[in-house]
Amino acid sequence: MTLDQAMAFGIVGVTIALFIHGRLPYDLVALLALLAGVVAGLIPMKDAFKGFADDIVIIVGSALLVSAAVAKSGVVETAMRPLVPYLRTATMQVPILAGAVMVLSAFVKNIGALALFMPVAFQLARRTGTSPSSLLMPMAFASLVGGLVTLIGTSPNIIVSRVREEILGEPYGMFDFAPVGLAVAAAGLVFLTLGWRLLPQGRRAAAGMEAAFAMEAYTTEARIAEDSPAVGMTVAEIDAMGGGARVATVIRERFRRLPATPALALRAGDVLLLQGEPAELERLTARAGLLLAGEKHAAAGGAPAEDPGVVEGVVTADSPLLGRTAAEIDLQRRHGVALLAVSRSGHQVTRRLSALRFRLGDVVILKGESERLPETLGELRVLPLSGRDIALGKRRRSLVPAAVLGVAMALVGLNLVPVSIAFFGAAVALLLLRALAMREAYETVEWSVLVLLGALIPVSETIRTTGGTDLIAGWLSVAANLIPPLAAVALMMVAAMAVTPFLNNAATVLMMAPIAASLAERLHLNPDPFLMAVAIGAACDFLTPIGHQCNTLVMGPGGYRFGDYWRLGLPLSVIVVAVGVPMIALVWPLVGR
Helix, strand or coil: CCHHHHHHHHHHHHHHHHHHHCCCCHHHHHHHHHHHHHHCCCCCHHHCCHHHHCHHHHHHHHHHHHHHHHHHHCHHHHHHHHHHHHCCCHHHHHHHHHHHHHHHHCCCCHHHHHHHHHHHHHHHHHHHCCCHHHHHHHHHHHHHHHCCCCCCCCHHHHHHHHHHHHHHCCCCCCCCCHHHHHHHHHHHHHHHHHHHHHCCCCCCCCCCHHHHHCCCCEEEEEEECCCCCCCCCEHHHHHHHHECEEEEEEEECCCEEEECCCCCECCCCCEEEEEECHHHHHHHHHHHCEEEHHHHHHHHHCCCCCCEEEEEEEECCCCCCECCEHHHHCHHHHHCEEEEEEECCCCCCCCCHHHCEECCCCEEEEEEECCCHHHHHHHHCEEECCCCCCCCCCCCCCCHHHHHHHHHHHHHHCCCCCHHHHHHHHHHHHHHCCCCCHHHHHHHCCHHHHHHHHHHHHHHHHHHHCCHHHHHHHHHHHHHCCCCHHHHHHHHHHHHHHHCCCCCHHHHHHHHHHHHHHHHHHCCCCHHHHHHHHHHHHHCCCCCCCCCHHHHHHHHHHCCCCCHHHHHHHHHHHHHHHHHHHHHHHHCCCCCC
């Protein structure tokens, strides 16, 4: 072992140790590793920052933006709506939800796909009495398996494609992963459909920030437009769309107040007072095509629509709102904000929002221009609340993001443009079409992930440039020569699975893909099976709650403990290896190309 190799291994070893230790953020550890590589002379100064210009960084960042726009569009909830009435038991809920997450994860970021379906899972759990612990972990694991199907489904696939391009001069195509990925996904879905029973039942979710907002339901005001699908529907049919929100009062012909009886048929021009949580109200108004009173006033008053801000706040004792109505104080014209909803502790709001006199302690949802909202809240002496995202009045439901994503997928699938250009173009198009505001785009991008990738790419290359990958491959080849070639592929997959819970799946591939390629070369075998094995192993982290964001995301809401992940994750890992390795050998022959 040369001095350069020893230093390269030392930097990587310390980096891995710091990742496992967890006291420093991943992105900071990656930056320290990059600096150490430059100081040690292993990374030329002119190449120190080339990782930040790598296609991987562009693809991952663009995919995050596209995923966020699809999430905001509400297209997933709309597509799931016809199935919801049939999902009465966990036996039906698990395969449908896990399958839906799995399919979506092939095309958008897996954590984005999971986040889209978690509200649906909670809604079903409340309606049917199913424990969320039965649903959330299978959905999280399904999101990881679904990402195996396409090039953009998960970061390991993108990184492995880049390594292949460096070695063989040609990257993987969009659907080169599909034959193996579909087989593994199908086997995984069958197991999850049955295996969810291995999980603890009836666990209570850990209390989160939502528990701190245990206030009275909000009341909002919405009008039925002439072209609304709600025209002719009954109150009961409208209530069924909200997943918890309901119609409290119907106001007809400006002054007639009608009790919201289930059989009451609704007409164009009716004003509805709706009650529920903000997310439920947003879902109901979007599905029924209702126009929020605050939205109407905002349009009339010229409030900015391109970058709306929605904030939740409490009316304080010195607020100029006290004892006055929104109409009297003219919130829209004088202050540039629209009143979307009000929650009053101990009292049910029965008046139209424009005629409601504010009281001390009222919790309000206001919408206005993002940059002006802090100043406006100060003028109104409204104390802003933080800790949860308010969807009401902020989401724009549209098929545009899904259509843009489809076009990008088609361009890549037909090999018309590289994946980086396709998804960068899709992200720019969605920003131009205002499916996402610029502020939302900057908030959506996981900058720590991009920094991690950009910094680790040059660091991981030091193992190759110093000859370290050949050295490790030589050690592994000694063991691999004693076992069949198929077992060597399985060895690489299991090694990647073992490492990724303690690192990051992107970091795992950056470290192991060059080693896998070098091992294949030493064994005089096709590198494709070994690269595929690393990609699958790095993406399939089912053993801990800390190795992947999807696993972490469901831990609190599902009430899981650290050891619960092994119950479902270990047999699923065995299935992935048992199905994945033979499929790799079938699709990507070990000998030849």
